[in-house]
Amino acid sequence: MAPTDLITLYGSVGEVVWADAGNGYFIRSPDDVRRFLAEYGAVRVGDEPEPSGPVIASDGGRRSCPTDREGAVWRTRTATLGEPGTDRVARDLRDFLELPERSLIRFVATGDPGSL
Numbered sequence: 001m002a003p004t005d006l007i008t009l010y011g012s013v014g015e016v017v018w019a020d021a022g023n024g025y026f027i028r029s030p031d032d033v034r035r036f037l038a039e040y041g042a043v044r045v046g047d048e049p050e051p052s053g054p055v056i057a058s059d060g061g062r063r064s065c066p067t068d069r070e071g072a073v074w075r076t077r078t079a080t081l082g083e084p085g086t087d088r089v090a091r092d093l094r095d096f097l098e099l100p101e102r103s104l105i106r107f108v109a110t111g112d113p114g115s116l
Contacts, residue, residue, distance in 0.1 A: 005071055005093035006071070018100060018104070026060075033054045040081065043081055044086075052067075056073070057073075063077070063079060067093075073090040073095075074086040075087055075089045
């Protein structure tokens with residue numbers, strides 16, 4: 001089941017495509033999330049023994065951002081989902097969405113998006 005924050009986001013926004021700064025940033029549409037789940041299944045994050053959530057976003061470097069059962073957002077260390085290694089990047093969707101917001105503010109001010 002999708003975290004409540006994700007359901008709320010998709011009630012207002014279909015997808016986010018921000019390709020103009022750094023490597024880019026992409027929050028998948030609900031249809032893309034469903035297709036990905038149907039094709040690849042949920043992704044295992046952290047130390048969890050079982051797959052726990054869908055990939056909801058990615059960066060232009062092809063690292064994926066899945067969620068866990070509690071709604072935290074993780075990022076793969078490489079472009080390959082089959083390789084081990086994810087890092088928790090946000091405690092929930094709100095915190096996750098603040099990452100590109102801070103990068104956008106920095107990009108407008110300095111021309112450098114920093115690290116997403």
